Structures are given as structure tokens and as C-alpha cells.
Amino acid sequence: MVEPVSLGQFEQLVLTAIVSLGDNAYGVTIHARVEDLVKPRTVKLGAVYATLDRLEDKGLIASWLSEPTKERGGRAKRHYQLEKPGERALKESVQASQRICDVIEQSWGAKWKPAR
Amino acid sequence: METGALSAPPRLLERLVFHAFPPAVREAVAGDLCELYKSPLQYLRSAAGALPFVIASQIRRIANLPVLIMQGCIIFLLLGGVSESARATTLAGNVALTCLLLFLFLMIGVYRAGVVPSAKWAILEALIVAAGVLAFARGVMTSLHTSHKLSSDQPAWLLFLWVILPFGMPLLGGLRAAMVLAREHQCNPFMSRMSAPEIAVAYDDFAMRIRRRNRIDMALLLALVVLSVLLLAFLPAHRAALGLTILYPVSAAYLFLHGAARPRAEKENFSTLRAFCRREILRQGQLRSFLLWLLPAPFAPLFLAEASVSVTLAGIALAFAFFLIWAADRERDAHLCSLTESLSQMQERRTA
Numbered sequence: 099m100v101e102p103v104s105l106g107q108f109e110q111l112v113l114t115a116i117v118s119l120g121d122n123a124y125g126v127t128i129h130a131r132v133e134d135l136v137k138p139r140t141v142k143l144g145a146v147y148a149t150l151d152r153l154e155d156k157g158l159i160a161s162w163l164s165e166p167t168k169e170r171g172g173r174a175k176r177h178y179q180l181e182k183p184g185e186r187a188l189k190e191s192v193q194a195s196q197r198i199c200d201v202i203e204q205s206w207g208a209k210w211k212p213a214r
Numbered sequence: 215m216e217t218g219a220l221s222a223p224p225r226l227l228e229r230l231v232f233h234a235f236p237p238a239v240r241e242a243v244a245g246d247l248c249e250l251y252k253s254p255l256q257y258l259r260s261a262a263g264a265l266p267f268v269i270a271s272q273i274r275r276i277a278n279l280p281v282l283i284m285q286g287c288i289i290f291l292l293l294g295g296v297s298e299s300a301r302a303t304t305l306a307g308n309v310a311l312t313c314l315l316l317f318l319f320l321m322i323g324v325y326r327a328g329v330v331p332s333a334k335w336a337i338l339e340a341l342i343v344a345a346g347v348l349a350f351a352r353g354v355m356t357s358l359h360t361s362h363k364l365s366s367d368q369p370a371w372l373l374f375l376w377v378i379l380p381f382g383m384p385l386l387g388g389l390r391a392a393m394v395l396a397r398e399h400q401c402n403p404f405m406s407r408m409s410a411p412e413i414a415v416a417y418d419d420f421a422m423r424i425r426r427r428n429r430i431d432m433a434l435l436l437a438l439v440v441l442s443v444l445l446l447a448f449l450p451a452h453r454a455a456l457g458l459t460i461l462y463p464v465s466a467a468y469l470f471l472h473g474a475a476r477p478r479a480e481k482e483n484f485s486t487l488r489a490f491c492r493r494e495i496l497r498q499g500q501l502r503s504f505l506l507w508l509l510p511a512p513f514a515p516l517f518l519a520e521a522s523v524s525v526t527l528a529g530i531a532l533a534f535a536f537f538l539i540w541a542a543d544r545e546r547d548a549h550l551c552s553l554t555e556s557l558s559q560m561q562e563r564r565t566a
Contacts, residue, residue, distance in 0.1 A: 125246040143250075143260060144267025147243065151271040160489035163241065163559055171222055173245025181486055 103156060103187040111135050112149045113188045116159060116178050124164075124175040125150075150178060158184030223248060223257045231261045236272045237329045243268060272324040278500045284507045286316050288536065292350070330548050330555070333394055340390035340541065341383070347537045348382045351530045374530075386534075390541050397545045404491075404556040407563040410484040417491050421475035424498060428473045431505060435466040442512050458512040465508055473501060484562040492557045499550040506543050510535050 105113070115131035116123045129146045133139075153159045160181050163174040180188070222228070232244040243264060251257050293308045355374050358364040364371050403416035439462045446459075475494050478487065510532055 125242060126249050129246075142263055142267065143246070144264035147239065147264060148267045148271040151275060154489070155275065155493070157489065157493060160485045161558070162485065162488070166245075169249065170245035171228060171248040173248060174241050175245060176239075176242035179485060181489065 103158065103183060105187050105191045108145070108149055109153060109158075110188065110191050112146060112153065113158065113180065113184055116180055116184075117188065121177075123178045128178065153184065154178075156183075157181060158187055221251065223251050224254060227254055227257065231257070234261065234265060235268060236324045237326075238272060238275075239268055269321075269324060273320055276323045277320060278503055280504050281500075281507050282316060282320075284511055285319065286312055288510075289315050292533065326547070330552050333391075336394050336544075336548075337387070337391065339544075340387055343537060343540060344383055344386035344390070347386070347533050348379070350533050351378065351382070354530055386537055389538065393541050393545045397549050400549050402552055402556055404553060404560060406556070406559065407561045409563045410482065410487050412563070413484070413487045413491060413560075414478060414482075417475075417478055417487070417494075420491075420495070421477075424473070424475045428469050431473075432466045432469050435462045435469070435505075438462050438509070446512070461508055461511055465505060469501075469505075488557050488560060492554050495550060495553050495557075499546065502546055503543055506539050506546070509539065 111132050112128060114135065115128045119127050119131055125143070125147065128150070129141065129143050132141050132146060150159070150161070154161055158181055159178050161176050161178050164177055166172045166174045223231070228244070228248065231247060232240055235243050247257060247260055247264070250260060290308055290312045293311060351374070355364070355371065359366070359371060366372075403419055404413070408416070439459055442459045442462070475498060476490075478490055482490065513532055
């Protein structure tokens with residue numbers, strides 16, 4: 099039996115960004131996608147780095163350095179991808195959010211719709 | 215995303231920001247900041263905004279709480295500890311200085327992680343620390359001599375004056391150089407291009423070496439229990455010192471139960487296996503660091519005893535032992551760094 103990993107809201111956002119970006123998931127793109135997800139709020143780039151480190155230490159994502167590119171001043175990118183425990187944790191947290199939505203809809207009626 | 219980069223930051227500014235970040239992340243973060251560059255002010259603001267998060271995250275990654283506690287106790291005791299003559303203000307000052315030094319060690323660790331030191335830098339660092347150890351020893355011995363607790367014709371004073379003082383530096387420097395050379399001969403099983411099955415073989419080999427190492431360490435820890443009890447019987451032993459020898463068998467039991475490298479899952483893909491290896495190497499590194507700093511722990515409470523001459527001399531011997539432990543830990547860290555660096559830069563080699 100695999101221990102379930104609980105995710106914080108920001109961790110869910112970062113994992114979602116990595117999933118949606120596929121092969122192009124690295125610091126800048128993940129930060130931009132997370133900002134899209136939390137609009138109109140803004141997110142600090144440093145907070146994204148700290149969360150990526152934490153998720154990697156939990157074994158939910160893996161990272162590797164790519165070849166350096168000229169556009170980045172000859173610096174390499176650190177790419178990220180979801181690992182199996184990360185997929186499982188994200189699925190579980192999405193299911194929990196879904197259940198919360200269902201319960202609120204039952205309590206507040208059909209007129210309630212979460213803002214998109 | 216790279217199309218957004220209209221121009222590059224000024225070279226000097228870029229170098230400044232690059233070196234402000236810890237080495238473990240600076241390549242990727244500096245590249246990201248370069249990609250987001252709009253103006254020098256915006257660039258500096260982005261870097262300054264990201265830096266505290268990155269440093270805090272690196273501190274969380276490298277901090278080894280048991281080692282920090284042991285280092286804190288050692289520094290506190292070397293500063294004078296809780297000797298009866300110390301006043302409350304001195305104690306508060308010692309606690310504050312200990313905390314400050316621990317924070318400094320953490321920051322050094324953050325900027326050291328991810329860098330294999332060059333031999334030149336290792337020698338310079340060793341000379342500074344060895345000079346510090348000798349200065350500490352000289353200060354203690356001189357105060358004993360001037361307070362007439364140690365006369366000029368006693369063997370301890372003669373040994374210090376004619377052997378330790380003139381030959382201490384070259385001896386410590388030589389030992390440190392030998393450690394650097396030994397590390398350079400350690401093998402790194404991870405190459406720049408490997409396939410998933412090859413990483414699995416390298417990991418299994420690593421796990422086997424860890425098993426062998428654990429057996430040796432367990433035997434050593436159990437032998438140390440006997441040795442330290444015998445040694446403490448001849449020194450004016452503090453009760454706490456004897457009590458702390460229990461840490462040896464407890465650590466041996468921990469090694470037996472949790473010290474082995476975790477078994478890898480079968481048929482994992484390249485990146486999962488690489489990330490798993492990296493995590494396990496770091497975990498083993500933290501465990502080894504703890505074991506190293508544990509070695510002198512039972513002897514540290516000797517400083518709590520009344521400052522008799524033999525206890526003070528034992529304190530000097532401990533200061534020398536700490537130098538060797540620090541150096542060994544530094545080299546272990548450097549080897550670990552070269553392994554994780556190889557893993558993070560490794561490319562997948564597809565097998566037919």
C-alpha cells in the first residue's frame with residue numbers, strides 16, 4: 099500500500115502547470131502558467147522554485163538540465179516532469195476538490211457556480 | 215517562451231546575479247532571469263525577489279538537524295560552555311555566538327553544495343581552519359601557562375611547544391591533502407550518457423557498497439562503545455559523557471534497520487531512476503555526515519567538568535579531532551556533489 103501524499107494548494111498549481119506544459123516545463127514557463135491559473139493574483143518566481151525543490155524532494159517530480167541555449171545567455175534550462183507518485187497525488191487532490199464542489203453544490207443549490 | 219528575450223542583461227550585472235545565487239541552482243535560475251530580462255532594474259528586482267526563496271529552499275535541502283545540534287553543542291562547549299565561572303551575560307553571548315556561527319555554517323553549506331572544490335581552494339580552506347585550531351590550542355595552553363597550572367618543564371607544555379606548534383600546520387595540511395587525493399581516486403559510476411538498465415546496474419553496485427560500508431560502520435560503532443568506556447575510565451569522566459556513549463549502539467541499530475540503500479522499483483524509466491538515485495545518494499550522504507560528527511560526541515561533555523589541566527588538554531585533542539572530522543565531511547560532501555552533478559547532467563542513451 100503506497101502512502102498517500104497530501105498536496106498544498108500551491109503544490110497542486112505547480113503540478114498542474116507541469117502537466118499542462120509537457121516537455122516545455124521549466125522555471126519561466128511553469129511560473130507563467132501558475133500565474134495564469136491564479137489570475138488576478140501574482141506569484142513570485144522564487145516561490146515557484148522553492149515549491150519545485152520541495153516537490154522534487156518528495157519524489158513527485160524529476161528534473162534534469164538541458165543543453166545551454168544562446169537566448170538564455172548560454173545557460174541551461176532545468177526541465178521538470180511528473181513522476182508516478184506525483185500523478186497519483188494530483189489525481190487524489192483533484193478528486194478531493196471535485197467532492198468539495200459536489201458538497202457545496204448540494205448545500206448551496208444549483209445556482210452556485212464556481213467562478214472560472 | 216524564449217522569444218520574449220528582447221535583449222540580454224549587461225555582462226557585469228549578469229555575472230553579479232549569477233554569483234549571488236547558490237551554485238546548485240544558479241545555472242537554471244540565471245538562465246530564467248536572463249530570459250525574463252526587460253531592463254536592468256527589472257532584472258535586479260526579479261533576482262532580489264527570488265534570492266531569499268532560493269536560499270531558504272537550499273537551507274531546507276542541506277540542513278541536517280542532528281548534525282547541526284551536535285555542531286552547536288561542540289561550538290558552545292568550545293566557547294566556554296556552562297562552566298561554573300561563566301556569568302549569565304557570558305552564557306547569553308555564547309548562545310548568540312553559537313547561533314550566529316551555525317547560521318554562517320549553513321550559508322557556507324548552501325554556497326558550497328553543488329560545487330566540487332578545486333585542490334587549490336581545498337588547501338587554502340584547510341590552512342585557514344588549521345590555523346584556527348592551532349590558535350585555539352595556543353590560546354588555551356598560554357592561559358594555562360600564565361595561570362601557573364602548567365609549568366614549563368611539564369611534558370604537555372614541551373610537547374605543545376616543540377611538536378604541535380611547529381609541526382601542527384604541516385601535519386594538518388598534509389592530512390587534508392591526503393584526503394583530497396583519496397577523494398580524487400574514488401570512482402564515479404555515473405557517466406554522461408547512460409541507459410536506464412545501466413543506471414540500474416550502477417545503483418545496485420552503489421547499494422552493495424553501502425551494505426558493506428554499513429557492516430563496517432556497525433562493527434566500528436560497537437567497538438567504540440567499549441573503547442570510549444575504557445578511555446573515559448582513565449579520564450576524569452563526566453557522567454553525561456558516559457551516558458552519551460549510548461548514541462553509538464543506537465546509531466548502529468539505526469544503521470541496521472534503515473541504513474541500507476532503498477530497493478529500486480523494477481522496470482523504471484530513465485528519469486525516474488535518475489531522480490531515485492539522486493535522492494538515495496543524498497540520504498546516504500546525510501547519514502554518513504551524522505555518523506562522522508557523532509564520533510566525538512561522548513567526549514564533548516568533558517568540557518563540562520572543572521577545567522583541570524588534563525581536561526583542557528583533552529579539549530585541545532578534541533579540537534584537532536574536529537578538524538579531521540570537518541575535513542573528512544568536506545571530502546565526503548565533494549564526492550557526493552560529483553555524483554549528483556553527474557546524475558543531473560546525464561543524458562539518456564537509448565538501447566536498441
